[in-house]
Amino acid sequence: MIPRIYRIERRTEEYPGAFTVHLAPNGEDVVSHDFSPGQFNMLYAFGAGEVAISMSGQALPGRSHTVHTIRTRGMVTSALARLREGEEIGVRGPFGSGWPLAEAANKELLVIAGGLGLAPLRPVIYHLLNQSKPRPIPRFRLFYGARRPEEMLYRSELEAWNREMEVQLSVDHADPSWHGNIGVITKPVSSADFDPKGCVAFLCGPEAMMRFSIQVLMERGVSPADIYISMERNMKCGTGLCGHCQWGPNFICKNGPVFRYSDVRNWLGIRAL
Numbered sequence: 341m342i343p344r345i346y347r348i349e350r351r352t353e354e355y356p357g358a359f360t361v362h363l364a365p366n367g368e369d370v371v372s373h374d375f376s377p378g379q380f381n382m383l384y385a386f387g388a389g390e391v392a393i394s395m396s397g398q399a400l401p402g403r404s405h406t407v408h409t410i411r412t413r414g415m416v417t418s419a420l421a422r423l424r425e426g427e428e429i430g431v432r433g434p435f436g437s438g439w440p441l442a443e444a445a446n447k448e449l450l451v452i453a454g455g456l457g458l459a460p461l462r463p464v465i466y467h468l469l470n471q472s473k474p475r476p477i478p479r480f481r482l483f484y485g486a487r488r489p490e491e492m493l494y495r496s497e498l499e500a501w502n503r504e505m506e507v508q509l510s511v512d513h514a515d516p517s518w519h520g521n522i523g524v525i526t527k528p529v530s531s532a533d534f535d536p537k538g539c540v541a542f543l544c545g546p547e548a549m550m551r552f553s554i555q556v557l558m559e560r561g562v563s564p565a566d567i568y569i570s571m572e573r574n575m576k577c578g579t580g581l582c583g584h585c586q587w588g589p590n591f592i593c594k595n596g597p598v599f600r601y602s603d604v605r606n607w608l609g610i611r612a613l
């Protein structure tokens with residue numbers, strides 16, 4: 341699959357080292373970019389390389405725009421960070437499986453995110469808030485943890501969401517302006533009032549955070565079959581051909597990145613090479 345050329349229409353700084361880009365197709369080649377929440381694109385910084393980045397915008401049918409939130413890490417993400425509005429990025433995708441929203445029908449959905457892990461879950465929040473009533477997923481809430489208050493993504497949206505749904509925020513290191521929880525996000529999850537037999541959990545964040553959250557959910561009585569995680573491993577082709585992302589019997593790009601925990605629990609302890 342050859343990258344399509346997109347142009348950075350808008351770029352916003354989330355915090356130093358993390359930014360969101362709104363991409364529009366360049367020129368005549370206007371195509372819709374339909375995707376399911378949880379899927380990702382391969383973004384190509386010309387001359388530097390390609391990286392897997394989740395869609396973080398609204399999954400609206402027929403839209404040609406795509407939105408991504410990126411943290412600067414190595415060579416390719418640094419090259420993407422240097423691009424300004426009007427400059428071009430190559431886009432291949434969408435790839436991978438999305439969050440299984442149908443599994444949460446008539447149940448409570450617990451959305452649990454750590455750090456940049458909120459990016460692939462933001463399309464889920466948009467979906468939940470946009471459902472027409474009576475809502476297929478009647479109850480939902482967000483637990484979101486970050487290292488520091490200034491490292492929380494989408495801060496103005498978090499405030500707006502909190503008016504429409506329960507949002508529990510936690511930071512590892514607070515400052516005097518912080519009035520929310522302090523400590524790891526597993527604390528508010530462990531004390532939250534939910535029916536463990538009538539809920540489904542979607543998790544995304546650092547692997548250690550996901551492992552501890554799974555432990556807490558299972559201690560509360562949530563079945564491993566009702567817990568879904570999004571995995572992040574080295575990728576190259578994004579299409580199941582090169583084997584870079586092999587994880588046990590799965591290719592994360594093709595069979596994931598979203599997996600049911602009970603299907604992959606044996607592989608979660610294996611570190612990325």
Ligand SMILES: Cc1cc2nc3c(=O)[nH]c(=O)nc-3n(C[C@H](O)[C@H](O)[C@H](O)COP(=O)(O)OP(=O)(O)OC[C@H]3O[C@@H](n4cnc5c(N)ncnc54)[C@H](O)[C@@H]3O)c2cc1C
Nearest residue numbers: 391392393394410411413414415416417572573574575597
């Ligand atoms: C399904 C999926 C969704 C992702 N979504 C996001 C997102 O929304 N926002 C975001 O900031 N990051 C996301 N990542 C992580 C992002 O792909 C890596 O941070 C990025 O590849 C690091 O590349 P680099 O060029 O900065 O680092 P380098 O160290 O220069 O990496 C070189 C190459 O190694 C591979 N690589 C290295 N580390 C990783 C990694 N952790 N994961 C995957 N490939 C890696 C890539 O192919 C990259 O081109 C996602 C990863 C996956 C697999």
Ligand code: FES
Nearest residue numbers: 576578582583593
């Ligand atoms: S990235 Fe090539 S097989 Fe998954």
